[in-house]
Amino acid sequence: MFRLENVSKTFINADNTTEAVRHVTLEIKDGEIFGIIGLSGAGKSTLVRCLNFLERPTEGKVYFQGEDLSAMEPAKLREARKKMSMIFQDFNLLEQRTALGNVLYPLEISGYSKKDAAEKARKLLARVGLEDKENSYPSQLSGGQKQRVAIARALALDPEALLCDEATSALDPTTTEQILQLLKEINEELGVTIVIITHAMNVVTQICDRVAVMADGEIAEIGDVKEVFVLPKSEVARKMILPKSEAVAHLEGNRFLRLVFDGQDAFEPIVSNLVIHCHTPVNILAADTKVVGDLMFGQMILQIPDDDVALARIKDYLDGAEVTYEEVQNYAG
């Protein structure tokens, strides 16, 4: 779908020169979900704008469906852009138009008749789950709803590719998940190639097929998400994937909890949920299973931080999860 050959973009201001993108060569295949991840300032937003020539590369070539964008006349470039729409972190909806009006915009500029445009726009709003919001203005919609309108608008001209510039960065985790799910469905149903720019690893692991890790304007590493995730080769990829060092800090103190599970509980990742929920590390010292009568029980000894607040949080969580537990003093192992 896209092929970049030695693409560089340098911004020259009065007092400084910034090499935002440096010698990037990569290929994005038809129908895949391709992630470009990097810390802020890595050049990923500039790179994605080189894909649709919102930024003209200072060097190198960008091919879209085999055609060199730099060789295109303005009119031809506009036609090409209609085949690769874009969504943004800040949604960038027309504030003075309704949700429907926003989806109508690309249809209006492409010569659709009023009737066809309205019919298509309504279908798209229904596809993103906003059929009841067509008369709402952006200011009346939540962040997630605005991004849905933006997605419907981006799909209006049946694009081949969808470029997402930090499209979920302004959204809360639940909404992020829903938007990513929607993007995945669109990719599967319509075969639209999706390019996702993000600084969040979970966005990549959740929906991307392949990923390029960017640092200082260059591609540090590129490959299948699983490969990069399991065995990151570059420093920056490792930094983005591995848990923060605080989380694996040493545990001190001698407070212990004994957790008892019945058969049902064993299906739930109690310990990992506990760690995530309580933001506190625990140390599994021992675990075994015992058959009691007809039932099987598991038990586990956890070492917990010497911290009353953390203990209270853990107890509260376990109460909520209906796990049987007891505090054990001086567990000797």
Place this chain on the structure above:
Amino acid sequence: MPVSQAMWGAIGKGILETLYMTLAGTLISYVLGVPLGVILCVTDEKGILPKKGIHDVLGFIVNIIRSVPFLLLLVYVMPFTRFLVGTTIGTTAVIPPLVIASTPFIARMVESSLKEVDPGVIEAAESMGSTPWQIITKVLLPEAKPSLLVGAAIAVTTILGYTAMAGFVGGGGLGGIATNYGYYKFNFKVMTITIVFLIVIVQVLQEVGMRIAVRSNKRNK
């Protein structure tokens, strides 16, 4: 000395003349000022069609005209006014200098309203393959509409102020009445009445303009 029936008649006529000059002047100034403001905005180096030469030349002309006080401009362009309307006296003769003075000012206001439009929205429109003309007509102007209307409310009251100045050089309207009766004959009552009417007209125009602007804005609903 009570205000005579004839005087009231003159004041009534003055109000109509003032409204005529203000509205006609505003209308023609907008017809010229909006395209000028659009050109100033889009040819800016951060605009959608950067053209430094055009931008700088237009900006220079606009700044020069805006620097000339209206009363001086009014007198200075009299030969042009006579060429255009055949006379330099009367309400219609006020319109050419009014337009010359107001157009640059309106162009600047239009430019600044258009520049308030979120660059992200313009970028989105570009990413969808919009032509520059489509961006101007379907994005810039509609998105800036509430701000443009606020600008218009300010413009119309400023232009009304100009018409009063025109009264001093035979332009008619309430300004003419204030000049002839209030200034030359020192009729304090007539002067007061014209000022009260001017205040009322300004307030009404301002209020109506602002209300339309607020109502048209979908952003804060």
